[in-house]
Amino acid sequence: MTATITFCGGVRTVTGSSHLLEVEGERIVIDCGLFQGHREEFYKINSHFCFNPVSIDALVTSHSHIDHCGNLPNVVRNGYKGKIFVTKPTRDLMKLMLLDSAKIQEEDIKFVNKINARRGLPLRQPLYTIEDATKALKKLRAMDYRKKFKLTPHISCAFYDAGHILGSSIPLLEMRSHNQTMRMAYCVDLGRNGIPLLEDPDILENIDYLIIESTYGGRAHELIADAKMQLAMTINRTLERGGKVIIPAFALERTQEVVYYLGQLIKEKIITQVPIYVDSPLACNITDVFMENSASLDDEAKSLIRKKADPFGLNSIRYIRDNEESKKLNSDKQPMIIISTSGMCESGRILHHLRNNIEDERNTIVVVGYMAKNTLGKRIVERHKRVKIFGESFELKAEVEVINAFSAHADKNELLEYVLKTKGRLKKIFIVHGDMDQSEALALNLKNNGFNAYIPKKFETVALP
Numbered sequence: 001m002t003a004t005i006t007f008c009g010g011v012r013t014v015t016g017s018s019h020l021l022e023v024e025g026e027r028i029v030i031d032c033g034l035f036q037g038h039r040e041e042f043y044k045i046n047s048h049f050c051f052n053p054v055s056i057d058a059l060v061t062s063h064s065h066i067d068h069c070g071n072l073p074n075v076v077r078n079g080y081k082g083k084i085f086v087t088k089p090t091r092d093l094m095k096l097m098l099l100d101s102a103k104i105q106e107e108d109i110k111f112v113n114k115i116n117a118r119r120g121l122p123l124r125q126p127l128y129t130i131e132d133a134t135k136a137l138k139k140l141r142a143m144d145y146r147k148k149f150k151l152t153p154h155i156s157c158a159f160y161d162a163g164h165i166l167g168s169s170i171p172l173l174e175m176r177s178h179n180q181t182m183r184m185a186y187c188v189d190l191g192r193n194g195i196p197l198l199e200d201p202d203i204l205e206n207i208d209y210l211i212i213e214s215t216y217g218g219r220a221h222e223l224i225a226d227a228k229m230q231l232a233m234t235i236n237r238t239l240e241r242g243g244k245v246i247i248p249a250f251a252l253e254r255t256q257e258v259v260y261y262l263g264q265l266i267k268e269k270i271i272t273q274v275p276i277y278v279d280s281p282l283a284c285n286i287t288d289v290f291m292e293n294s295a296s297l298d299d300e301a302k303s304l305i306r307k308k309a310d311p312f313g314l315n316s317i318r319y320i321r322d323n324e325e326s327k328k329l330n331s332d333k334q335p336m337i338i339i340s341t342s343g344m345c346e347s348g349r350i351l352h353h354l355r356n357n358i359e360d361e362r363n364t365i366v367v368v369g370y371m372a373k374n375t376l377g378k379r380i381v382e383r384h385k386r387v388k389i390f391g392e393s394f395e396l397k398a399e400v401e402v403i404n405a406f407s408a409h410a411d412k413n414e415l416l417e418y419v420l421k422t423k424g425r426l427k428k429i430f431i432v433h434g435d436m437d438q439s440e441a442l443a444l445n446l447k448n449n450g451f452n453a454y455i456p457k458k459f460e461t462v463a464l465p
């Protein structure tokens with residue numbers, strides 16, 4: 001069999017996952033994610049594919065995070081004609097995520113073009129538009145978990161649960177030719193056991209090749225169970241001094257997890273009932289998708305929904321879509337909990353809430369997600385004395401509490417444990433989706449346990465013998 005894998009993106013870095021698998025002249029691409037960085041780098045890297053979209057037979061997408069699916073509209077815009085295979089919840093989530101991504105890009109270019117027009121510079125085009133995203137969404141084909149389907153005459157696929165976010169999958173690619181079969185699993189991203197709302201990652205058997213993420217290849221998380229109590233103690237402390245709790249959170253998954261925990265904490269009478277607001281139209285729509293796809297949630301969440309126990313607080317929490325209603329929160333002085341986006345505090349309604357609350361020492365900003373370098377969220381985590389919001393300088397007087405235990409990525413111990421459980425005949429493990437120090441730490445850890453681990457370079461093609 002002639003089979004190769006080319007690492008097109010998301011290697012030796014975290015974002016922009018994309019991989020080209022070629023078997024007997026057939027070509028499929030696993031993930032087409034956006035590389036996320038500053039504007040010039042963003043356009044340069046995301047406009048360049050290491051394949052011709054016209055020549056691709058099928059696309060497979062592991063989950064709806066933008067660094068895994070966000071460049072699909074661009075691939076379609078550049079001539080891809082085939083289908084895009086996903087799980088059903090991923091299809092529903094991608095509808096929201098891709099349109100949101102297209103809208104952000106259109107708005108960003110509108111802003112740039114305003115400046116360019118004033119300076120007499122040429123006007124620019126967004127990477128893709130809402131129209132392109134809509135075209136890409138029409139190509140989605142939703143497949144059941146754990147059911148094998150054909151991608152090309154020589155390649156088939158089945159989606160296993162990755163336990164990372166709703167709908168996330170480990171695509172298991174099976175290649176067959178001349179009575180030979182090879183199996184390759186794509187664990188990018190890989191979740192953890194015990195994440196609220198989600199099933200644990202499926203364990204796979206008889207895998208020849210494994211592509212695995214390494215976001216936390218050299219770091220260990222705290223226990224997920226600790227996140228709930230840390231959240232409770234922080235809320236109680238803040239409410240006792242009459243403050244507000246401000247939680248910047250990603251609209252997808254982290255918001256629903258925090259809401260789920262808050263509901264439990266109130267029911268268990270660990271925290272007192274206060275007004276709770278989810279202030280993000282995208283998070284509201286995503287929570288609806290969670291309800292519509294409750295069959296893919298874990299048993300605990302399913303049973304709560306069956307018993308009409310309202311795990312997402314649809315009857316007790318105020319979900320705010322409307323702009324005016326969001327602004328009204330600014331003048332409300334009573335203690336409350338506000339969950340808002342964007343998760344890294346770079347844009348969106350969270351900025352208004354931070355501006356209004358950051359200079360009051362009674363308040364607490366609770367960080368529940370990853371904050372990248374050079375973001376306002378990171379400066380808050382680092383407790384800078386003053387931070388800029390909307391170009392204005394503010395004193396950071398509010399308490400800052402960081403809860404790391406929420407992570408949806410397997411840590412160094414969980415990654416090794418997962419690989420050890422993957423029984424059978426593993427020939428080689430490719431380590432991707434991590435900064436170099438993290439990938440190297442995982443490679444070393446795997447090698448010390450007797451595995452053949454390799455960190456590919458970007459655009460490198462490796463034969464699969």
Ligand SMILES: [Zn+2]
Nearest residue numbers: 063065164189
């Ligand atoms: Zn992800």
Ligand SMILES: [Zn+2]
Nearest residue numbers: 065067068189
């Ligand atoms: Zn990722």
